Amino acid sequence: MDEARDEAAGHVPAISRRAWIGIGLIGAAGAGLSGRSTAQGASGAAASDEEKLIVRSLRPLNLEATSTALDHRMTPANSLFVRSHFGAPAVELETWVVEIVGLVQHPLKLRLDELGRIETASKTAVIQCAGNGRGLFRPRVPGTPWERGAVGQAEWSGVRLADLLDRAGVQEGAEHVHFYGSDAPPSPKISAFVRSIPIDRARDPSTLLALRMNGEPLPTLHGGPARVVVPGWAGNNWTKWVRRIVVSREEAPSFYMQTAYRMPRTPVPPGAPAGAVAMLPVTWMNVKSLIASPVQGGSVASGPVEVRGVAWTGRGHVTKVEVRVDDGSWKEATLRDDPETGAWRRWGFRLESARPGRHVVVARATDSEGEVQPETPPWNKSGYLWNGYDTVAFEVK
């Protein structure tokens, strides 16, 4: 084990006991925890290198994209965020077979080459972790403190889930489709990561069992060889490393379906007793914009400043992005990319003249359902679906 991993794993190097008490933080050196600014500052510092990722944790591996990496229509696999609960499995240990069982007429077992012979469907879609922006909620909540980069867009291709369900012949009474991954929880006391989606959503032509990403075989870290793609819905529904699909009358009974990934039907204040309101599964994303350039804490040359970014939503598509600079009024940005459900649109705004010095740019998006990105979204105890205004401070030289 090399030193970096060792330190991140909690071993403090052999410095004097006084010294590490002085640091006062386990893993401070390895995890770079001694500074005082935020991770947005960290991403600004490395703006020139898109391949860099923000390391949230090594085991399970949680990596966040920098905003610069999101300044494109498609996010390359190597700069897309990485998230799992129990770590990426060693996928090559067993011949990959996807079985479809439960309330079906003909239970199926399909190898990857057999899946590859079924008609291919492709969809460009945003994937966003349900907890993207968790680190921005106040009061704070437990869980990986993602800030802005647990999101990305790719072209996903594979088999329509509807085609698989048709082949298996769904029986009367089927309401939900469960997905089992190949990632075992570390203890039998922990629920497996089993999730389900309603059968209508599984039958939607955009819902895929994806085998490829941006034209390449789906990388292991992104759920390869086979993951669910549910355009418009948050990443908790995009089960990775799928080996078993169970058609059922009910939702998956797992912790990750019944307890985790739920939000109150109506907002409740921090500290409200649990059970005060019904908790619904996190499904559709909400409308959101991200400023990819300038970067947080970065500096730009004087002259016109190109403010750029991406914006996306769940239902429908983004119809407007507005930008506000310093204390000015909201101005409409120019949208690029045709509207497409599930996909993001790039946008740009030219700031003709900005005085030398520090500026703050804020962006908000509106979608075809009339939803407007709020300044601050309602707090929820697990920190899901943050979509507050995106704000970047930068300097004009």
Next chain:
Amino acid sequence: MSTVRYLFMAALSLAIVGSLMVPAPARQDDDEAEMRELLARRSLEENCLICHTMDLIAGQRLTPAQWKAEVVKMIGWGSPLPKEAADPVTEFLARHYSDREPTPVPTLATLKDVDSYEVPKERNAPAEAGADLKRGEKLYATTCANCHGPKALGGDLGPALVHKAILDRPTDYNRILFEGLRRMPGNKQTLKPEDSVAILAWLRSLSYPVPLDPGGR
């Protein structure tokens, strides 16, 4: 067990381990606080890093009540943290990773430089071709199953091994197996290289998810 007794027992175990050189105390109160700190840290290292790395914990900024809830949750999820260590560990976490402190600055790395078993690497192919699976299974049952569970799905002390990325890292696997890691004992005296190969080959042959009622629920 009373706190004092817990501190005493833990101090004794530390003295036995002998890995800490404690300079003469300036004042008794300071000394007690420092000892408490050391013991809590030790408990945390031994009981909280079995399933995940410290960064998952150290990246959080929570209230004492939230930390208490996390510790309770993790004990429910299988952390072997002894009852009497729960309060000291909770206090330690609340002290060092308080919601009143700013979020720590994480490191940046390109994917290929991220030091995690999960990042696929060119396999340093395990010599499993001629491995004796039956022997691996037997050795696993006698040497490993107590902690890692009979089917390698995890047990009271050891994490699940089935389908884990470490099974693709024979060098790291061997190092942990022979040298041990925190509460995982080393096996230098007890296992031969071919034993290690046989166990690894058997672990690699396991299936997951395990068959279950196909009707689901």
